[in-house]
Structure formats: C-alpha cells, structure tokens
Amino acid sequence: MTRALTIAGLVLFLLVILVPFWWIASMSFKTYEQIQFASSIYVPKPFTWENYTGLWSETRFPLWLRNSVVTALVVTLISTVVAALAGYAVARIRFPGREAVASIILIVYLIPPALLFIPLYRVLAELGATNSLFALFLSYPTFTVPFCTWLLIGFFKALPDELEEAALIDGAGRITAFVRVLLPLAAPGLVASAIFAFTLSWNEFLYALVFIQDEKALTVPVGLNLLIYGDVFHWGQLMAASVITTIPVVALYMFIHRWMAEGLVAGGVKG
Amino acid sequence: MTREAGALALGAPAPRRRRLGRQRNRDLGTAALFLLPLFVLVLGLIFYPFYRAVWLSFTDKLVGYPERFVGLRNYEYLAQDDAFHQVIRNSFVFTVVSVGLKIVTGIGMALVLNSIIRGRNFFRGLFLLPWITSTVIIALTWRWMFDAFPGRGFFNSVLLDMGILRQPIAFMATPEGAMMAVIVANWWRGFPFFGVSFLAGMASIPRETYEAASVDGAGAGRRFWHITLPGLKHVIIVTTLLSFIMTINDFNIIYVMTRGGPGSATQVFATYSYQVAFQQLRWGRGVTISIFLVPLLVVGIALISRYLLREGRGK
C-alpha cells in the first residue's frame, strides 16, 4: 500500500474508533443543563466532576462494579481451568471419540443464550442460586468454557510434540507432563483464554438481567440499564459510569494485547 | 459432517508413534479425568436446560400456572405470526449486513496495519478498544451518537453546529434508520476482531510469494486479489462463521438501543423471545421462538463444515 493511502487509512480508523469514546467522555464532564440545552458541544464548559461524584455517592454503582469484578474473576478462573484441562485432553491425548468431543464443543458454543435463559432460569431456581452472583458463576461458564476450550485446542495443537514425548519417555505421568512442560509453554494461550473469559463475563447482560433481581447483587450492565430511571435520565452519570467501566478493561488490554493477538492467531487461524 | 469439522479442528493427524500399552490405559484415564469438568458443565447446564427448553416449547407454560402439554401449538402459532416473520427478516438483515461490513472493514484494517511497521502493536491494541468494551455501553454510546436531541446526539450536534442542518434528523425514528443504527453499533464493535484475525492471517502468508509475484510484474491490486485474499480464505470463513452466530443471537445491543422498535422494526429473535416470555409471561411460546433458530444454526454449521472438509481434502 502506498504511504499516503496507509496514513489516510490509519487516520480514518483512528477517528472512527476514538470519536465515540471522546463523545461519551466529554459528556460525562458536562452538567445536566449543558446536555439538556446543548450549550457547549465539543468541550464541556464548565467542566465538572459532579457526575462522577454523584454516581459514586448517590447510586449503587460501586457495588455493581465490585459484583462485576468478582463475577468476572471467578468465572475466568473456572473457565480457564476447565478449558485448559479439556483442551489439552482433546488436543494431545489420543482417545476414542476424540473428534466427536471436539465437534460437541463447537456445537455447544453455538447454542444461543437466548434459547437457554428460560429453562436455565428454572434450573438455577431449583438449585437456589437465583438472585445472587452464584447464578452467574454457574451460568457464565456455559458460554466461556466452550469458546476457551476451542481456542486452547488450537493452541495446544500448535505446540511441538517432542517436549511432551520426552517427558513421557523419561517416565513422567501425563499430568506431570501437562503441568510441568506444556502449561508454561501455553502461557500466551492461557492468557488469551483468560482474557476472553473475562471480557465475555464482563459484557454479559441477558443472564444477569434475568437471573438477578436484588439491586445489591446486580452487575454493571444491568445496573446501568437501571440507572435509566425513565422520566429523568441522569445522562451525565450514565456517561460517567460508562467511562469508569471501560477504563480498567482498557488498561488491562493495553498491557496484555500482544499476548491476546498471539492467542487469536493460534486459536482463530488454526482452529 | 461435524465429526470431520472436529477432526479438522484438531488438525492433520500426527505421525504414528510408539505407544506403550500401559501408557494407553493411563491416557484414557487421564483424558476422562481432564474432560470430567467440561462434561459435567455441558451436561448439567447446557444439554439439560436445552432438553427442558424443547419440552417447554410443547407446553403452554404461563408464568404462575402449571404447564400443560399442547403439542405443536406454539410452532403453529409462530409460523403464521406476522410479527415473527418480521423478526426473522430483521434478524437476517441485521446479521448479513453487519457481518458483511465487518469483513470488508476488517480487511481494510488488516491492510493498513500490515503496512506499518513502527507502532503496529500499539495501533493494533488501540483499534481493539471497541471489541473489549461492554456491549451495553456500546449500545448506549451509539444511541447517543444518533440521538435527535442536539445536546446528546453527536451527528446532529455537529451538523447543526456547522449549519449543514436546520433541524435535527431523527435517525432512529424510521425502521430503516433504526436498523442502520443498530447495524452500525454492531459493526463498530465487531470489526476490530476481524481486523486483528486477518492481520494475523496475513502474517502467515509467506513473503516470498509476494516477492515472486512482484518480480513477475504483478501490481498491488493483483497481488491483493490473487495472493492475499486466497491466503485469508480460511480465516475469513472461520471468523465470519463465529460472527454470524454471535450476531444473529444478539440481545444486548438491540435491547438497549431500540428495545426492538420503532414498532417491531428492529425486533430480533432474542429480544422477541424476551418480550414474549417476560412481559407477556408466555414461556412456552417464548422458548419456541429461540428454538426456531436451532435448525438454522445446524444448517449453517453443516455448510461450513462441508467447506472446511473440501478445503482440507484439497490440501
């Protein structure tokens, strides 16, 4: 590609991607009246922190944030462990029915949450898990694990056989070979898998909306939906909440995106 | 068909190795152990609810009342329900257009990133921002971008301010406009994933192939059509499949942006199912709506599997 075209493309993409973020952030620093009367469009005048302070002190947002973080961490842990174990077994252990299992994982991933949310609700209610984060700890892995497993199958497949074989010939058991030899090598894949699980969990809305009613146990997406009172939208607060919710994930990514892209390569391309 | 897909997921079989019989048995045991958590999860929280969903679709379950078996009544009702026909149309329009746009933009993004060397990682990370943002926030963001209320709507504010518009445009007030708005939101969120995948795909095309083509006199355009695109075929198919399935199931973006409106202009499977189940309290019918999607998905997977198989054989 020519230099000019490349730069034009770069600028275009930058604008497309960054402008919406800027719009929200900018509005988060405006007062209700500024937004209502469109008094200062591009740069907030006066610049105010009241939406942030109001959000933190007047709403349950801090609680929701905590709930989202806890849920995402727990689900990520469960998902990574289950997916790593299953992914390794399918990728590296030759057992009868191996291909069938791989197919099942693919199929299972494609069962839509929109199909399962009603009966899943009843199942969770019978387990007594509804109206608490436990409902999410149990239900979120249903979509994170299949995807992460599929990803890790591809990733494990890409690792050379020799090291493991060497360990096995040396008399180590499968499990030891797995833990000592393969896992460290698969670190990028595991990180990628963990980040996917975290993101999917952080984003999830439908299950959290349906399974949890207690306002104190909500996650951020559902809480934000709730902040829309109906008659008086606290627009500024909603914007502030959006900014706050996005920052940690962005920070996490800027730090780790390199690993993630590698994970996508190994999983997405090969899988 | 799908077994082959599974086989392909595993890649070509490794060359035969010596296997001690004892190791074999231990392997089976280990495999079973490693697969146990997945097995429990899939059985208990996916297959079992799926089975119950199917059962529920044959009942007239109404919240608060015990269910009664009614056979295919829900299916028959939906088959002739004009609202459901619209849901099917909307879902396909939404998914096909959105995925199509994502493919094209993804290729563009990959080409751009591929052309820069310094700072590539930085930009790649930056461009992934939409993909990692919560979809609820993205839905709210784009709702505000298209808002007709000048203080909130980006496009209206800018266009009014620049004098291009005298009155704000209500982008989301018409069926076409609302559909466009939700497509834009979905596209914006999704194309970075395509871009990054394609970029990685491009990296695996050997440099020599390009160099040889240049030497033979092929220009940038021809190199793109005859080397880049074919080389990306596998990635494109896989990414498109994933995105198609995620998009046609989408709830968040449409629910938060338009609630399926105006009227039923942007009502899709997931939002309609939710409305019927939780506002009209008809769970039997609500579940049936989603089950209609299953055959479509099965067909989709089968088609893609066949494609992968053909390609695999060709190699």
Added chain:
Amino acid sequence: MPSRHLSRRTVLAGALGASAALALPRLGFPAVKKGTSLRLWILKTYVEPTNKAIEASAQRWAQKHGAAVTVEYFTFEDMQTKYVAAIESKSTPDVGQLETSAPSRFAGMGQLLDLTSFSKQIESQAGKAPANVAPVTMMDGKVYSIPWYVMGAFWYVWRDVFEKAKVKLPSTFAEAREAAQALTRPKDNFYGMGQSWNRTADGYGVMQSLMYSYGVGWAGKDGKYKSIKTPQMQTVMKWATDIYTNQLQPADTLTWTGSGNNENFIAKNVAQTSNGPSITFAMENAVAKATDAKDKKMKEDALANHVALPHLGGPDGRRMQAIAMSMGVFKGSKDPEAAMSLIAHLVSPEETVMVMKDSYGQFAPVLEKAKTASKDYFNKNENYRTFGRAAEWFAPTGWPGPVTAAAAEVQASNVLTDAPAKVIVDKWSVDQAIEWEDKKIKEIYDTLRA
C-alpha cells in the same frame, strides 16, 4: 435450677402484660415477633426523595417492632420481570407494592393472600378508597391488596406560549389537537405537541386514556372481550395518527424513551405533553440548582409558566389511565401477620402524609383519611391542586370491566401502541390497524386461561 415458685418479676410482668392487653383497644393486628425479617418490594419512582421516604417509613415500622425490613426496588421498566422471576423461582417478597393490573394478575395465579377482612380493618383506620379505584384491588369479589396512592398523568402545557398565540388552554383531546396545529412552528424547532406511542406509561397510558375518554374499551363490564371495531375507535385512531402529520410533533417522537417527552418539554421544544408530576419535580430541582441570578430567574420563570392541566377528556368523559399502587402480601411469606402490620403502618394517614410530602406531587393518596390530611400539602399552588385530584379521574386497565389478567396482557403485549405505529410508520390504513389490533386482543382473551 428451676425455681418452684414464680419469681416476683415474672408475676409482675405477667400482670403488666395482662393489664396492657386489657387496656389497649383491640387493634386486631397481632403483635409482631421481635427479630422478624421482612422483604419489601417498592417501586423506584422518578423522584428519588420519594423512594427514600418510603424506605424510611418502612424502617420506622421496623424500629417500632424490633423487626427488620429489607427494601428492594423495581422500576417501571422491570415491574413485570421482577415479579415474574420471583414467582417462578418461589422467591417472592413478603410485601410487594403492586401496580394497577398486578393484584388481579397475581391473585389469579394464587400468589396473593386474601386480605378481605384485613381491608375492613384498614377501612376503619384509614378510610375507604373511592369507587373507581377499589376494583384494582379486587378479584372475584375478594380483596387482595390495600390501595395506597395513584400516580396520575397530567396534560402539561406552556402557558406563555398559549397566551402569546391567544389559544385557549385545552380541556379535551380535540382541543389539544387544534392547539397543536395553531402553535407548531417547525422552522423554529418548536412543535405543538409531544405525544409518543412508545412502550412506556407515557405511551400505552395515554392511549388508554384516549380510548376510555371516548367510551372505547376492549372489554365489557363483565371483563370479557369486546370488539373495538366501532366508529368511536375510528375517531381515536385518527386522533392518534393525525398528530404525527403536518409537522405537529418532532420527527423522532415515536422513538422517545420514557424521558423523551420530559426533556423535550423542559427544553421548550414542544408546547404540550402528557406526564406525571416528575416534570414539575425536575423544574423545581432546576431552580434549586441554578448557578447564578440570571439562571435562577430563567428557571423560576419556567417553573411559573408551566401548567399541569387535568388530563384531557373526550365525549364520554375524562378518564385517566394511571398507575394505582397498592400493597399486597404474598402467600409465600413466612410471617403474614407481620406483613400485614407493615402494610397497616405504611398506609396509615400519618405515614402516608410523611411520604407524600417528599413526593413532589406524584403521590395522590386514595384512602379517605390520608386524602383529607394531605389537602394542605396539595394546596401549594394550582399545579399541586390538580395533582391531588388524580384519583378522581382514574380508570383502570380493562375499563369498563374489572382488571383481569387478559386486560393486563393486552397492555403488556404493546398492541395498543403498536397499532398507531403501523399507520404512522408502515403506512397502513386506520381500518387495517384497528382490524389487526382487534384480532390480537381477541387472541389474547381466547388463549389466556385467566
């Protein structure tokens, strides 16, 4: 070591207890066991002080009885979902605040406790509810909830705009339509009206008010389905779709969310709209938050210029579909007596007035004694006097019949607002839309068990 003789303390306590029981008038409410814990669900209104006031009232009860109350909120949006979810997972609260159609809906499912005799006790304590509100709480002649207040809808107008154009303030739907025509100035981004047929109370509520005021109901007095293919419905549909022509309303009116009409009214983009008192609340708030003297004057003028008129009437009367809130006890409650005690406390005149004072007019008490006690509060100004009369014009969902589960589903299915949308957006004819709406309603009545 157990003592064979009763200690003096025990005897004394016993004597005191006995005399106390004899001395107090028999209220009929059993004593609440100490340490009882109740779950209370209340509506999160648009006005935060009201929500806090109700919670505070509940806590006062808790303190008085050494019990505990956990308050959980639901919003206008998830009113159905939350209760539905709770019913299916058998985790209903002890006491729930129920909107207009909820008592009959949930009673029909066998979820609510029969409160008929309890309601008689409340009557003697707090007075009766007016005849047009009482049906909300009943099913098959039994009472399942205690009515508390009505959240009315009113017709908001900008007085100065009307005066300047020398247009009379509207009292009927027909007049409002004419006024909109006279006042609309699209070139200045100002419109004659802002009525959205969206899926909120501002949409389906006004549609019902329109229908009922023209004498159109989809159910008969017996609660059974009745066809709406009548000349009056034609007039109704024409009014509903007419206002979307001739640039009488902003272009995006149909897609407004619940706050769309508020914002457009407060920003003076529209001359008229239907809403609850939260608009007044927002404007009073704006005055309080004014940044400087000039800003304050502007906000005060706005406050003075906005008028909340009684909701529009039609040839058949002035009927306002609104949210009538009542309190019910769920059968799953482990301590129904404590639950009833809590309700008695909340709906008592004293507590009601205290909550109402923080409600910025949203909350029009329906029980007589509370209504009388709140007369002074509502005498604040003309707008508030109108707010206080909300119960007068109240017509429940399913008018003229009783509130039934089928009527509730008609509202929940969005067919009432989808019908005019089909004419406005999909360019159907009025006849087609009415035909479609009638068919959908009949279907609901035919296939619903209740």
